Amino acid sequence: MIEDYKKFDKSIPCPVRTLMDRIGDKWVVLVISTLGEKGTMRFNQLHEMIGDISQKMLTVTLKKLQEDGLVSRKMYQEIPPRVEYTLTAMGESLLPHITGLEQWAVANMSGIQQSRQQYLSAK
Amino acid sequence: MIEDYKKFDKSIPCPVRTLMDRIGDKWVVLVISTLGEKGTMRFNQLHEMIGDISQKMLTVTLKKLQEDGLVSRKMYQEIPPRVEYTLTAMGESLLPHITGLEQWAVANMSGIQQSRQQYLSAK
DNA sequence: CCGCATCCAGCATGATACTG
């Protein structure tokens, strides 16, 4: 039987599905990964680093991560304003899994593309 | 500077973004995870195991996984038809990363829920 | 049994403009 923790049960939140609602989002992955790499960062630094991502989506993504306790937010009362984001301990503990996934992605990128082309040409 | 392989560049597909377009999908994760656990499975077995997932989404998900070469499909010319799905070698190599993520999810589920409640009550 | 085609509702996201 499928492991209990990944079974669907409307009365109990499934951890796998709950997690995937978050990290099943490329922005979340890129933000965690970038923060893990660079440590503390400001809003616009993240914005520039990631490159493609609208201001809105960065805001939304950071808010979700705060809500889950993966990222902490520190605001300085200055003019102009400064806000810094850092991974929490829980965020740090997730980081190696994200990194592992990224390394797998890099290692298997060509294999995937090859497979896609074969698949297309086969039909 | 952000690592090259996760930089956005419209001329070169970013492995991280490419991967996330796939596993940034809870169905993909659940299918890989379930196949990894049980080995070869038939369409309806998967359907019943996962529980919530429409037939359409299961079909779509399996097709994407085939396309990427993560899952292989074997069809038997019988009446009634029988189709079996199995992880490929590449799929197997991804499995530990998925499993690691799942274990993290189970271990940190309560921490996340706690954080969410604090976040809500703080506003 | 295993899937595909179609229709359609709803949310996620981008663009844009504005604020403390």
Added chain:
DNA sequence: CAGTATCATGCTGGATGCGG
């Protein structure tokens, strides 16, 4: 600088019915 607000929309995914 670091967001918020609003609007338009495109794709995701559910429901349904058909086909090999």
